[in-house]
Amino acid sequence: MAKEPTIQVIPLGGLGEIGKNMTAIRYGEHIILIDCGLAFPGEEMMGIDIVLPDYTYLVENRDKVQAVLLTHGHEDHIGGLPYFLKQINVPVYGSRLALGLVDRKLKEHHMDGQSTLLPVKPRDKVEIGPFKVEFIRVSHSIPDAMALAIHTPLGTVVHTGDFKIDHTPVDGDVIDLHKFASLGEQEVLVMLSDSTNAEREGYTLSERLVGRSFEQYFLEAKERIIIASFASNIHRLQQAILTAHKYERYVAVAGRSMVNVLAVASELGYLHIPEGMLIDLDEVDRLPKNQVVILTTGSQGEPMSALTRMAHGDHRQVEVMPGDTVIISATPIPGNEKLVSRIINQLFKLGAKVIYEGSSDIHVSGHPSQEELKLMLNLLRPKYFIPVHGEYRMLKKHAELAQQLGIPGENIFIGEIGQVFTFTRRSGRLAGRVPAGRVLVDGLGVGDVGNIVLRDRKEMAQEGILIVVVTMDKQTHQVLAGPDIVSRGFVYVRESEALMEEARRKVNAALDKCTGQGNCGWAYIKQEIKGALGKFLYEKTRRKPMIMPIIMEVDKKTN
Amino acid sequence: MAKEPTIQVIPLGGLGEIGKNMTAIRYGEHIILIDCGLAFPGEEMMGIDIVLPDYTYLVENRDKVQAVLLTHGHEDHIGGLPYFLKQINVPVYGSRLALGLVDRKLKEHHMDGQSTLLPVKPRDKVEIGPFKVEFIRVSHSIPDAMALAIHTPLGTVVHTGDFKIDHTPVDGDVIDLHKFASLGEQEVLVMLSDSTNAEREGYTLSERLVGRSFEQYFLEAKERIIIASFASNIHRLQQAILTAHKYERYVAVAGRSMVNVLAVASELGYLHIPEGMLIDLDEVDRLPKNQVVILTTGSQGEPMSALTRMAHGDHRQVEVMPGDTVIISATPIPGNEKLVSRIINQLFKLGAKVIYEGSSDIHVSGHPSQEELKLMLNLLRPKYFIPVHGEYRMLKKHAELAQQLGIPGENIFIGEIGQVFTFTRRSGRLAGRVPAGRVLVDGLGVGDVGNIVLRDRKEMAQEGILIVVVTMDKQTHQVLAGPDIVSRGFVYVRESEALMEEARRKVNAALDKCTGQGNCGWAYIKQEIKGALGKFLYEKTRRKPMIMPIIMEVDKKTN
Known part of the structure; x- marks a missing residue:
């Protein structure tokens, strides 16, 4: 009896955890990967720099791996690529922006020119072995984020990637609801969807709101404005830059990743900086205070970031002083609350006016709240549903939402990394496991720090x-x-x-x-x-x- | 020229930080202390058990120290006492509950019977050297919290302690607004007030609300109910117990501090447990599931707590299972977010229904929001104001509120521990410093772990x-x-x-x-x-x- 052909969905990262997103889709002898991210170490991973997914399964099946498809350019979706491509050098598909960021990473790893980076646009279709992949525009906190519809001989797998439904996006490129509708109108066998905000009721607000808040604080500020944000939130930076332009302020940039991302984004046309507006950080002191905006890294209170150094008075070029308005345009990621709080205290002590979470609308999420999740589920009407990109509690909540919308509980899979979800045209089930876990990167060492070393570090740290x-x-x-x-x-x-x-x-x-x-x-x-x-x-x-x-x-x- | 007499207010802990509250009030050769708390170590204090205020100043002036006055029985207000009394054995005034908890602590340190513990009630007045001290009832997340009015020959110092304004307290004992009004009607020279929630608009909700939520979840629960809360929040436990009684459930208790505090509180009459309701944890399994409530520690995800052990399946007596409702009746203290989140994930994985922050009204704060702070400021109308009990950002916000109410900016002091605030009848100023800081307790060692040891621990932990x-x-x-x-x-x-x-x-x-x-x-x-x-x-x-x-x-x- 011939074995019935199946599609396998194998999450290798990002399930039951936040970070290091990576999912393998296998049909017969062909594997494609969705994303290849990294995670930042928890505090229990002492001394560790970054965490990669364990992709032993892919190394063992390297001849089957066809390509990596990127949903967008965030670290938790692209950060593992330099390590992965060193071992399995396959073509990488993604938006021009995502690939621009990947390219910069590969250069840092002295790997430039060694990999094939293939830019795609929303609504592009590519054929990779037995897979026909469509890229679909979504909104997110980085431009050109895309969902994927992967058509296989047995049916269609849709992965939403990270998304939100922003009806008034800063770049005017609205999420492609029509494409999702038409996929749902045909037939979606399996859907994987972003669970980050599944615990939040209602809708996630539009990025435009942040622009309006900037407007307000620019109006009030009499002297310098310092804005800390994620470097990759290019629409937010764009809004800051345009507001600065309107209020006749120059813009300087602090922090390595901010400088890097701004360079990539403006080179690729994702960011428009009016002629002559950008000044060097060294020039800031020569300008009147009310003509200056500084964009900086450090919105998470990262110890070595530019904002942290400013707050502690040891940034080489920027000294925070009374009269400064500091806008921390981000929410602390769980675990970073105390770091961020310390920065806020320090900035207040230096006499700055500090605008931060809770005190105003200077941040919106890039992920969908419950109403958006429901809309997406209702548009796609999948036969099988796998909530992804979240801790267990979020996956669970997302699963409950799906069930409320009529997807039968037995067709919803709350999984773990390494589990193999196997689908035929009319069945879905859990079928076995592959190796999965974390690989720790410490300095140049990849995987040479394991549990014994961590246990020793902890013991010495405590005692x-x-x-x-x-x-x-x-x-x-x-x-x-x-x-x-x-x-x-x-x-x-x-x-x-x-x-x-x-x-x-x-x-x-x-x-x-x-x-x-x-x-x-x-x-x-x-x-x-x-x-x-x-x-x-x-x-x-x-x-x-x-x-x-x-x-x-x-x-x-x-x- | 004779030196003009002054009152000195000398904060030794709790200012510019959360925890280890301790304030000295000095008039001439007499010093009284308000509270003697501990702080829990931040993650950068590796291996440290608890943190004490550095009270070198008091040791150097031990002959002047007259008494310790306790505002209430929380660890950050009484936890330093065993260490302090070992060095300076003076009488301690406080509510019966606070002293009951102190007594238990002293027993643990093998110091029972060695100190004079003097119980006081709201509206009691005691004379200590030149100080006349009035104890004033406030609401807080532990019963019998009190503010202090300290009358000195130069004027009155009011310390609010930790408070909120709960018009419908669980025990019916409403905050003594009349006393605050009458103090304000006379004259308050200096006011020190709780800044914990100074960043929150509006009013803090009444503890009663939590009781109503319990009611709702008890109605819905078909099987066991597990409630995690701070052991010291006796009114909350009382509400849980009464709700259990109403729904004909027995109550069992898990976790050492929960067992301890319940014992003290019921012995002293602060907690009423209907006859026969309390059962041993070992008996739980013998009862029908819908007749059980378990009160447990671990609402902060503390690694060794009962709830954490239940979540990880290694609690000796309680195994969490599908059908259980777990109510985490607390908000994570900054720094504990990830620990709590991990517990929630684990409990969900075990199949429990988990009710936690954000998903419902199962916690209210014990500290005053902005409208309460304003009310207290307006009642007391102090000449000088020192916001206390908070990080810099909170003190700053509280100071802003006071200024909005008409207290001149120069009469408001945002201070640091160790600063000496000196007042006469008609002047207030910063005058010098005394030693202040943190003393680390590691095992039996008090102060033998300092910065060098911590630096080495960190270096070994990282590298x-x-x-x-x-x-x-x-x-x-x-x-x-x-x-x-x-x-x-x-x-x-x-x-x-x-x-x-x-x-x-x-x-x-x-x-x-x-x-x-x-x-x-x-x-x-x-x-x-x-x-x-x-x-x-x-x-x-x-x-x-x-x-x-x-x-x-x-x-x-x-x-």
Whole structure:
């Protein structure tokens, strides 16, 4: 009996989590990928720079992988590409903007010119093996975001990408509701849709609103205006620039990613900066204060960002002062609340007027609220539905919405990364798993930091480390030097000399059991030291530092 | 010329920060303290258990300290007492509830019976040296919270404590607006007031609302109900218990602090539990599911709390399952958002219905919003105003409100801990500073972890540590053993053997410059190792682990 052909949808990232979005669509011997993002490390991932999806499955099936399709140019959708393309160099389809940002990334990784980047426009159709892919315009917090309709021999899979329904987008390019309607009119087998804001009732507001707020604050500001925003929110920057132009202010740019993205966006025509408006950050001080706007990174309070440095008075070119209006045009991403709050406090202390979340309409989300999700579900009327791009609680809420709209519960899949969702023309089911997870990037190392290293980092961070070194004779196990005890992150040594002296005595006592006899193995001695010292320190301090005994053996015969 | 007498207000904690509230009021040779709280460590204070105010100033003036006055029994107002009383054992005034909680704390510190705890009621007046102190009822998220009017020979200082204006409090004891009015009618020299919610417009809602929400969720719930809340929010627990009683459910309690506070509160008559309603957690499984309510700790997602353990399936007695309704009756404190979110995801995954912030009215704040702050300011009409209990941005906002109500800007002080605010009958000014800051408690150590230890912890957490040990001859500097390199939190060693081998060669090269010559000091050799290894590792990995060279010297002559 011939095996019935199937479509497999295999999420490798972005499901049950926020970030590192990546989904494989497989039909027979052909795989296409939707996005290849990164995630930023949680605080428990100490010292980690970025997190990639584990795409072992793709490496194992590298001959089947045909292409990567990008929905848009945010880091959580494109940030994994340099790493991925190094291993599996396939063509990448995306908007000119997304590819412009990818290109810059590849250059940073010294990979320019090594990959095929194929620009597509909304309503473009490309054929990749058995897949016919249509790109569909949506609104989002970066221009030229696109949903994908992937037509396969068994039916159509629609992935909304990140979207919102903005009826008055800044660039005038309205989301292609007609195309979604016509797909729904035909037949959608599987729909995957953005769940980020599934817990929010109503509609997400239009980006235009932020422009109106800028207008208001520009009217009120007597001196300099500093606007912090995500660099990739080009429509927001555009609105800031146009408002600046209207109020006869020059614009300077601070922060590496802001400079980079502005360069790409204006080069590609996504951003219009009136002639002569852009000035160098060094020129700011030479202009009257009411003629200046500074666009800066740091809206998330990132420790090394330009705004953070300004707030702490160590930005080389910009000193925040009374009279300045600072607009933080963003909402803190969960986990960043305290960082952002600290910046706000600092800016207030410097005398600035600070406009921030809660105090005004200076930010709107780029993701759809419940009414938009319902509209999209009702337009597409899919047979099977997979809520994606969200933590479990959001997926769950999105699933509930879908059920309220009449999609049967058994046709809705709340999944996890690595699960294989298998569809035929008339069936959908969970069928097995592939490897999935996270790969940590620390400096140049990709994947060389794992759970053991993280556990050690956490232990040292919480309790510090105590290193005990003894030099012993290889034959007799006589102590030749030491024990020396050094600690880091445990107690301030100068004030704890008595404790350390006593600790040394404990180690000596442990050694006395063994040394001079030559009948204890090194491992046994180490264990004795750990045990005695750990017990003693816990009694004295109620702390459990990591204890690391090191024994150096000297062969007196040969020396 | 005799020195003019003054009142000094000296905030030692809680100003420009949330937590560890403590304020000294000094007149001549007499000091009284308002509150003695602790703060919970920020994530940058790795491994720290709690944070105390630095009260060096009080220790230096211990003979002047007369008493501690407690506004209420929250940790950030009483948590520092066991440490403080160990050093300066003065009487403590507070409500019966606050003192009941203090008493329990002192027992935990094996200090029972060693301090004088003096219960007071609203409208009580006590005389302490030159101070006449009136206790005034306010509403807050713990019963029997009180403001203080401190009458001094130079005028009256009013400290609102933490408060809100709840016209329909659960216990029926309404905030004593009449007393505040009569104080304002006379004359208030200095007012200190709660700024926590100064950024929120309007009024804070009544605690009763939460009771109404409980009512609704109890009506809907078919099976067990689990409610997570702050243990100290006794009115909320009371409402949960009464609602449980109405719907004929038994109540069980999970989590140490919940058990403790319930015991104190019911013993002292603050909490009424109908006969036979309270059951043991072990009995829960024997009852029909629709007859059970579990009150639990963990509303902030604290890693070791009962709710967290239930969510992760490792609570000994309670297993969360489909059909359960879990109500998280709290808002995440800034910094806890991700912890709480993780719990919510986990509970959803277990199939529970989770009611949480944003999805409903299951929490109200205990602090006053702008309209309440204005009312209090207008009732008291102080000559001088010090916004307290808040971060800078909140103090700033509160100051703005006061100015809008007609208090001159120069009579409003946005201060910092350690500043001395000095008042006479007709003047107020900033006059000097006393030591202030934070004292870190780690295990049994109070103050033995300082910035150096924290910096080392952070460095090891981010980058890991590399220990290089060499045993050398004392005279000749010949290498007798090693160099051995061990690392923790750096790379997973088994996969990095080549890197470590090369690192060892670098160390050997550095040693070769020195050894066998006896002309390099140990410090110089260590510096060489650090330099060579640091450079090499950064080039290879772009990481900068802490490098710790340890040299053991063996005196071959004597050995």
